[in-house]
Amino acid sequence: MYIESGLNFVKAMPSAVMGQPVGLGSLFTRLPAEHLCAGKILFMEGDVAKSLFEIVEGSLRLYRILGDGRRVITGFLHAGDILGISFNSHYVYTAEAITPVTIRRLSKKAFEAELADSADIRPLVFQQMSDEMVQAQDQMVLLSTKNAEERLCTFLLKELQRALKNGAVQPIVQLPMTRLDIADYLGLTIETVSRTVTKLCSKGVTAVSGRHSVKILKRAMLAHLAGDGDECEEIQRTVPAQAGRLRH
Amino acid sequence: MYIESGLNFVKAMPSAVMGQPVGLGSLFTRLPAEHLCAGKILFMEGDVAKSLFEIVEGSLRLYRILGDGRRVITGFLHAGDILGISFNSHYVYTAEAITPVTIRRLSKKAFEAELADSADIRPLVFQQMSDEMVQAQDQMVLLSTKNAEERLCTFLLKELQRALKNGAVQPIVQLPMTRLDIADYLGLTIETVSRTVTKLCSKGVTAVSGRHSVKILKRAMLAHLAGDGDECEEIQRTVPAQAGRLRH
DNA sequence: CGCCCCCTTGATGAGATTCAACTCCAGTGG
DNA sequence: CCACTGGAGTTGAATCTCATCAAGGGGGCG
Numbered sequence: 001m002y003i004e005s006g007l008n009f010v011k012a013m014p015s016a017v018m019g020q021p022v023g024l025g026s027l028f029t030r031l032p033a034e035h036l037c038a039g040k041i042l043f044m045e046g047d048v049a050k051s052l053f054e055i056v057e058g059s060l061r062l063y064r065i066l067g068d069g070r071r072v073i074t075g076f077l078h079a080g081d082i083l084g085i086s087f088n089s090h091y092v093y094t095a096e097a098i099t100p101v102t103i104r105r106l107s108k109k110a111f112e113a114e115l116a117d118s119a120d121i122r123p124l125v126f127q128q129m130s131d132e133m134v135q136a137q138d139q140m141v142l143l144s145t146k147n148a149e150e151r152l153c154t155f156l157l158k159e160l161q162r163a164l165k166n167g168a169v170q171p172i173v174q175l176p177m178t179r180l181d182i183a184d185y186l187g188l189t190i191e192t193v194s195r196t197v198t199k200l201c202s203k204g205v206t207a208v209s210g211r212h213s214v215k216i217l218k219r220a221m222l223a224h225l226a227g228d229g230d231e232c233e234e235i236q237r238t239v240p241a242q243a244g245r246l247r248h
Numbered sequence: 249m250y251i252e253s254g255l256n257f258v259k260a261m262p263s264a265v266m267g268q269p270v271g272l273g274s275l276f277t278r279l280p281a282e283h284l285c286a287g288k289i290l291f292m293e294g295d296v297a298k299s300l301f302e303i304v305e306g307s308l309r310l311y312r313i314l315g316d317g318r319r320v321i322t323g324f325l326h327a328g329d330i331l332g333i334s335f336n337s338h339y340v341y342t343a344e345a346i347t348p349v350t351i352r353r354l355s356k357k358a359f360e361a362e363l364a365d366s367a368d369i370r371p372l373v374f375q376q377m378s379d380e381m382v383q384a385q386d387q388m389v390l391l392s393t394k395n396a397e398e399r400l401c402t403f404l405l406k407e408l409q410r411a412l413k414n415g416a417v418q419p420i421v422q423l424p425m426t427r428l429d430i431a432d433y434l435g436l437t438i439e440t441v442s443r444t445v446t447k448l449c450s451k452g453v454t455a456v457s458g459r460h461s462v463k464i465l466k467r468a469m470l471a472h473l474a475g476d477g478d479e480c481e482e483i484q485r486t487v488p489a490q491a492g493r494l495r496h
Numbered sequence: 497c498g499c500c501c502c503c504t505t506g507a508t509g510a511g512a513t514t515c516a517a518c519t520c521c522a523g524t525g526g
Numbered sequence: 527c528c529a530c531t532g533g534a535g536t537t538g539a540a541t542c543t544c545a546t547c548a549a550g551g552g553g554g555c556g
Contacts, residue, residue: 064389067477072389087374092382119364123335129377132334136384141312141320143391148544179503187392189545193505211502211553227374229315247362396512427535437513442536459521459534 024124025081027114028054028104035102042095042103044086049091051105052084059176060102063184075135076177077136078162084108085128086176099176143187150227151186152196157208157226160216171216200225272330272372276302277361278351283350289341290351291332297339300332305422306349310341311432321433323383324425326410332356333376345426393436398475399434400444404454405474408464411449419464448473 008039033056036042042053045064055077062083074093082235083095114121142154159173175182179197183190197214200206205222206217216222255349281304284290290301293312303325311321322341325331331343362369390399407421423430427445431438446463448454453470455463464470 043434064385065474066389066393068475070393072392074385074388086379086381087371088382115370116367122363126335126373126377129374129381131376132381133334133384134336134340136381137312137322137390139388140322140384140391141314143388144320144432145314146319176443184392190503191505191546192544195544198504211454227314263504438535439514439537440512446536 020232024121024128025054025080027052027106027111027121030198031106032100033102033104035100036045036097038097038101040097042097042101043091045091045094047091049086049089050108052082052105052108053095055079055081055083056102056104059098060101060176061098061181061185062095064093071184072187074139075199076181076185080166081146082128085111085125085132091176098181119138141142146227148186148188148192148196149199149225151188152182152193152200153205153226154223154228155182155186156200156216157219157222160219160222172214173214173220175212175214272369272376273302273328275300275354275359275369279352279354281350281352283348284345286335286345286347286349288345288349290345290349291339291477293339295339297332297334298356300330300356300359301329301343301354302352303327303329304350304352307346308343308349309346309425309429309433310343311340318431320385320435321429324429324433328414333359333373333380336451344420346429348366368448394475396434396436396440397447397473398446399436400430400441400448401453401470401474402476403430403434404448404462405467405470408467408470419467421464423462 004229026161031054036058042060043049043051057079059079060077060083061073062075062077063071065071076098077095084091086092115125142151146154150174156173159175160171163173164171177185179193180190182188183193186193188196199210200222201208203221205216205218207217262359272371284306290308291297291299305327308325308331309321310323310325311319313319324346325343332339334340348406354434363373369493390402394402404421407423408419411421412419425433427437427441430436431441436444445454448470449456451467451469453464453473455465
């Protein structure tokens, strides 16, 4: 039941039906906006962590580069998300603009002062971090057990849920990132992503229009192919122990 | 550079050379010990999260069960680790004893009261959560890019570092969990784990004695096979952008 | 218009899973 | 004391999914 998409963030306005943000986004309201061009790096893995950011507009990818040059994308961020909450001295991943991006920047010092002073925001921060952890575990489940089709369907479904939550009426998903980004996020190759998209379209589950837009034609089918089943609950509560086995 | 092993915990005594715990473990010092037999479940995914736990003795596995019965182990916990810090109302994974386990239990209510009252422990909690997040991302990297040998070597190396940190003099790793546990943790099958262990032994990198003990004969070789390279840094700082591609 | 990058599609191969048989060991009970 | 049993682990052979290598399409932007 975790319908947020991407890692390392929560919505800035968890319950703001309209108007003022009521969540962590409130920390940023008075701050000036900054702009980044597509492809620009906001911060790099290893940099001293001096700031937190609210994404006002646009999308970013978060990734780590391995010694041999492989890249792992740990999440995508979109408008309303908050980025950089951490109590490590250095960033552990790189944040890079996918599209032109508008952000607001809050110094870590100011954030920590706020955290010490204002008891109100602490629960929000804890909640944010807990949510990120749940996201991370969902991604671990995806990476350790799901096949290519399940991975892509899970991804599309999550993006669809985000779109609908943000007020979309059409079941259309915008994918600002490239196929390579998706591949590096899902632990696949670009070719496999491409083939799997093609397969979903030929099954009538989805239809692409242009490179960065996918229409979901059969949502129930997509959810089924995503493989989460009921994700536990009833069945498991009656048969707790053994488990394990059963293919990967 | 993250030498802790397992997810969802930090050492209870990060800098306690001897004697009193100085970290989050201090929250538990006055609490009575409880015991669990091997195989007993401490709490289940979906249960209302009422408590936090300190592991005094023994080992646990944390896992989620998927709709189709597949199991994903998200981490192992050992003596000194702390478990259950979350701000979700329900546990998102199951915790089960691998060996006989001794724990101390702190009610979530008491914990949150402490958190509100005592400014001293808040940084420790934030740090714990940040560390867990780093662990989770390391695991994502492992699952999305590493092959069977790299996964197993990474796992053994981490366990070795934990053993040495805890005062072990011999380079011997105790593995209380079964091969199936390891497989479900590394996203492999039990057969692949078994074959890979055999291969490492025949290479002279390791030697097994019994089912639950592995001696590391060539640590440098093990680290090399773990595949983390230098895990970024120098090279990456000079060639930031493009990346991607380069096998999985 | 033409170039470049992104994406798609095809052919092939490697690594992991699957299925199956067998070994080893611990615990049980005769 | 030893045979029996069942769970855990190992090993082998066949299969399959996805990565890799290679070539070709197509859209956007100069």
